[in-house]
Amino acid sequence: MTMIINETLRLYAPSHGMLRRVGREVQMEKVVLPANIDILIANVAFHHDPQLWGEDVHLFKPDRFAEGIAKATNYNTAAFFPFGLGPRTCVGMTFATTETKIVLSMILQRYAITLSPAYVHSPIPIINLKPQHGIQVILKSLHSDA
Numbered sequence: 001m002t003m004i005i006n007e008t009l010r011l012y013a014p015s016h017g018m019l020r021r022v023g024r025e026v027q028m029e030k031v032v033l034p035a036n037i038d039i040l041i042a043n044v045a046f047h048h049d050p051q052l053w054g055e056d057v058h059l060f061k062p063d064r065f066a067e068g069i070a071k072a073t074n075y076n077t078a079a080f081f082p083f084g085l086g087p088r089t090c091v092g093m094t095f096a097t098t099e100t101k102i103v104l105s106m107i108l109q110r111y112a113i114t115l116s117p118a119y120v121h122s123p124i125p126i127i128n129l130k131p132q133h134g135i136q137v138i139l140k141s142l143h144s145d146a
C-alpha cells in the first residue's frame with residue numbers, strides 16, 4: 001500500500017509547489033537569485049522528470065517504489081517530496097499516510113472498487129491539485145449481507 005500511496009503522491013501531489021522568498025542574493029551554480037523575489041519550487045516538475053524516473057515517468061507504476069524511494073529516484077531522494085523538504089516538512093505526513101492506509105484498508109475489506117465509465121481524468125491545480133470532475137467509482141460489496 002505504501003508503494004501505491006507514493007506513486008499517487010508522485011503523479012498527483014496535492015501540494016504541487018512550494019513558495020519561498022529569497023532573503024538575500026544567492027548564486028546557485030550559473031543561476032543568480034536576487035534578494036526579495038518569490039520562487040515556486042514545483043515538486044510536480046521533479047516528480048515528472050524522465051531523467052530521474054525513466055521514460056515511463058507518466059505511467060502509474062507503484063512497483064517503481066518496490067525497493068524504496070532511493071532506488072525509485074535513481075538515488076536522488078530529494079527529487080521526491082510530496083510533503084516538502086527540510087525544516088518545513090509537513091508535520092501531518094505520518095498522520096496523513098497512516099489515515100490513508102486505515103481508510104483504504106476499511107474500504108477494501110468491504111468492497112471491490114472499479115472506476116466508473118463516467119470518470120474523466122482531469123487533475124487541476126486549484127490551490128491544491130484535485131480531480132476537476134470528482135472521481136466516480138463503482139463499489140461492489142464483497143459480503144452478501146452488506
Ligand code: HEM
Binds near residue numbers: 019085089090
Ligand atoms: C496527503 C496529505 C498532505 C500533503 C500532500 C501535505 C503536504 C504538505 C507540504 C508539501 C508541506 C510543506 C509546505 C511548504 O514547504 O511550503 C506541508 C506543510 C504542513 N502540513 Fe501538510 N500535507 C498533508 C497533510 C497534512 C495534515 C493531515 C496535516 C495536519 C494534521 C498537515 C499539516 C501541515 C503543517 C502544519 C505544515 C506546515 C509545517 C511548517 O511550516 O513547519 N498536513 N504539508
